[in-house]
Amino acid sequence: MAHVSRLRRLVSVAEPSDVVAAAPPVPPLAVFRRFWPYTRGGRRWFVPVALFTLIGPGLDAAELWLFKILVDDVLVPRDIGPLRWIAPTYLGLVVGSGVLGFADDMTSTWVGEHFLLTLRSDVFRHVQGLSLGFFERRRLGDVLSRLTGDVDAVETFLLSGVTDALSYVVRLGVFLGLLLALQWELTLLALVLVPLFWAAARHFSGLVKDASRERRLRSGSIGAVAEEALGNVALVQAYNRQDREQRRFERENTGRLRAAMASARIHAVYAPVVELIEVCGVLAVLALGTWKLSQGQLTLGGLLVFLALIGKLYGPVRGLSRLGTAFYAASASAERIIELLDQRPQVVEPAAARRLGRARGEVEFDGVSFRYPGTSSWALSEVSFHVAPGETLALVGASGAGKSTAAGLLLRFYDPDRGSVRLDGTDLRELCLADVRDSVAVVLQETLVLHGTVRENIAYGRPEATEAEIVAAARAADAHEFVEALPQGYDTPVGRHGRALSGGQCQRLAVARAMIRDAPVLLLDEPTTGLDMSSGLRIMDPLRRLMAGRTTVVISHNLLTVRDATRIVVLDHGRVVESGTHAGLLARDGPYARLHRLNALTGSAPPGAVLS
Numbered sequence: 357m358a359h360v361s362r363l364r365r366l367v368s369v370a371e372p373s374d375v376v377a378a379a380p381p382v383p384p385l386a387v388f389r390r391f392w393p394y395t396r397g398g399r400r401w402f403v404p405v406a407l408f409t410l411i412g413p414g415l416d417a418a419e420l421w422l423f424k425i426l427v428d429d430v431l432v433p434r435d436i437g438p439l440r441w442i443a444p445t446y447l448g449l450v451v452g453s454g455v456l457g458f459a460d461d462m463t464s465t466w467v468g469e470h471f472l473l474t475l476r477s478d479v480f481r482h483v484q485g486l487s488l489g490f491f492e493r494r495r496l497g498d499v500l501s502r503l504t505g506d507v508d509a510v511e512t513f514l515l516s517g518v519t520d521a522l523s524y525v526v527r528l529g530v531f532l533g534l535l536l537a538l539q540w541e542l543t544l545l546a547l548v549l550v551p552l553f554w555a556a557a558r559h560f561s562g563l564v565k566d567a568s569r570e571r572r573l574r575s576g577s578i579g580a581v582a583e584e585a586l587g588n589v590a591l592v593q594a595y596n597r598q599d600r601e602q603r604r605f606e607r608e609n610t611g612r613l614r615a616a617m618a619s620a621r622i623h624a625v626y627a628p629v630v631e632l633i634e635v636c637g638v639l640a641v642l643a644l645g646t647w648k649l650s651q652g653q654l655t656l657g658g659l660l661v662f663l664a665l666i667g668k669l670y671g672p673v674r675g676l677s678r679l680g681t682a683f684y685a686a687s688a689s690a691e692r693i694i695e696l697l698d699q700r701p702q703v704v705e706p707a708a709a710r711r712l713g714r715a716r717g718e719v720e721f722d723g724v725s726f727r728y729p730g731t732s733s734w735a736l737s738e739v740s741f742h743v744a745p746g747e748t749l750a751l752v753g754a755s756g757a758g759k760s761t762a763a764g765l766l767l768r769f770y771d772p773d774r775g776s777v778r779l780d781g782t783d784l785r786e787l788c789l790a791d792v793r794d795s796v797a798v799v800l801q802e803t804l805v806l807h808g809t810v811r812e813n814i815a816y817g818r819p820e821a822t823e824a825e826i827v828a829a830a831r832a833a834d835a836h837e838f839v840e841a842l843p844q845g846y847d848t849p850v851g852r853h854g855r856a857l858s859g860g861q862c863q864r865l866a867v868a869r870a871m872i873r874d875a876p877v878l879l880l881d882e883p884t885t886g887l888d889m890s891s892g893l894r895i896m897d898p899l900r901r902l903m904a905g906r907t908t909v910v911i912s913h914n915l916l917t918v919r920d921a922t923r924i925v926v927l928d929h930g931r932v933v934e935s936g937t938h939a940g941l942l943a944r945d946g947p948y949a950r951l952h953r954l955n956a957l958t959g960s961a962p963p964g965a966v967l968s
């Protein structure tokens with residue numbers, strides 16, 4: 357056992373990564389069962405692929421047999437006669453193998469790529485369907501690395517690996533049959549060494565698996581660190597943190613390098629061991645074969661073909677044992693995909709979800725309490741309010757009071773722990789999720805602008821919108837004028853996070869997008885955050901037009917846009933501490949009045965910025 361621990365030390369990897377957690381191990385058979393359904397589109401090609409696999413070794417064997425005849429009937433007797441039929445047959449066999457190889461390559465690539473397409477798009481659909489909570493907990497770069505590198509490795513596990521294995525087994529069968537027919541004693545001698553191959557393969561495969569796990573894990577960490585640093589490049593550069601990010605990136609890369617070196621060491625030890633076993637076999641056969649030749653029990657052609665066949669026999673044996681290690685390496689990736697696929701969305705639709713035509717827009721929070729997963733304090737507790745269709749409700753409160761959390765619950769990004777959120781009198785949990793989200797148009801705190809043209813950004817609200825509708829929405833959002841002034845008008849690319857536009861312009865695009873969505877409920881989460889006084893005032897008219905005739909929940913902590921709301925609900929530490937109209941709440945001289953005085957002092961509520 358000492359040599360095992362010595363080998364283990366050979367593959368020891370760097371200090372553990374704290375960026376990405378390892379996926380739990382899964383037995384190979386379970387991996388196979390798990391991914392088998394993804395082969396469904398390509399299964400009809402399995403028969404041709406199997407046929408090509410069967411015919412290939414047959415052609416190889418025929419070529420070798422021709423070689424035997426060539427030596428025994430042409431070279432040894434020095435007679436050119438049989439060459440007349442040997443030459444065309446040989447050419448025919450070579451052309452046949454070429455055509456077969458082509459067909460084999462095409463079909464197996466198609467089957468493999470088709471599998472990848474199905475699996476990758478399924479994993480993507482699954483990840484997109486996960487609740488917001490998942491994305492808050494996980495590193496995006498790691499998820500991306502699973503979607504790309506790990507999915508590829510699963511294909512190796514399931515398809516290329518299996519077809520290769522099949523081809524090796526067939527080759528073994530054909531060559532073994534030929535060898536036995538030619539010289540059974542020599543064959544048995546050659547076979548004595550096969551168990552040694554297996555023992556070596558088994559020994560090394562466990563080590564390979566450890567190193568491969570570490571390599572895939574490090575690839576995920578590299579993706580995660582790169583995504584975080586490059587995604588927040590402005591922050592990194594502003595605070596001169598490039599060196600720190602570089603160190604983090606290099607640390608994960610060094611981890612990957614060590615894992616790669618560990619697996620290279622394993623392979624470097626493994627290859628000569630296997631070669632040694634093989635050479636022993638060939639030498640033994642050569643010795644016995646030469647003796648048989650001298651005794652006249654074997655022709656020279658027979659011996660040469662025998663040696664060539666032995667070479668061909670060891671090929672698949674070696675291939676099979678190598679596949680074993682490749683399987684183990686790929687299963688490390690499979691485990692990472694399975695772990696991703698096993699994530700369940702926290703927000704799920706009931707089996708018989710109720711469809712909701714066009715909602716009237718009645719919104720109700722009834723005794724809602726909510727805690728973010730993994731936290732101990734309540735973000736909302738016992739929150740109740742009711743908004744009738746067409747009315748406007750303003751949620752106000754200090755930073756961290758729970759306003760955005762309430763917005764998240766209304767969009768059903770999360771489910772409340774207690775109480776219920778209702779739309780038109782029905783609990784959101786009973787409704788079709790797509791209907792809930794279709795009923796609510798949002799203009800969020802952080803302006804969500806996509807990498808695309810102005811037109812694409814507006815039409816994201818309703819992809820089937822016509823050009824006239826897009827322009828009408830832009831006009832209503834007071835965006836048409838500035839869009840027309842852009843170099844390419846509606847076709848101007850706006851860059852990632854809308855960096856080509858000002859904050860106010862981005863916000864007006866967001867209003868146009870919400871406008872074109874034409875949903876009965878409108879959710880405005882701090883629509884004026886980050887805007888200066890004049891931009892804040894400028895957005896008011898478009899917002900008013902957007903709110904007309906819709907139920908609106910407006911969230912604000914600077915009290916802008918809230919004074920004329922039908923009702924104002926004041927939140928503090930997740931609780932409703934006050935509610936009423938602007939005038940009524942001011943008269944009570946409670947928390948709202950205090951907030952109002954504070955705002956008047958800081959001047960964050962422009963005079964006249966009121967809802968009509």
Ligand SMILES: Nc1ncnc2c1ncn2[C@@H]1O[C@H](COP(=O)(O)OP(=O)(O)OP(=O)(O)O)[C@@H](O)[C@H]1O
Pocket residue numbers: 492728731735753754755756757758759760761762913
């Ligand atoms: N994803 C999250 N995971 C854990 N806790 C969270 C999460 N988001 C918010 N919280 C916590 O929930 C509480 C309410 O946060 P919320 O964002 O709803 O406040 P807010 O009133 O919208 O604040 P602001 O006006 O600053 O946007 C805070 O204590 C916050 O720390």
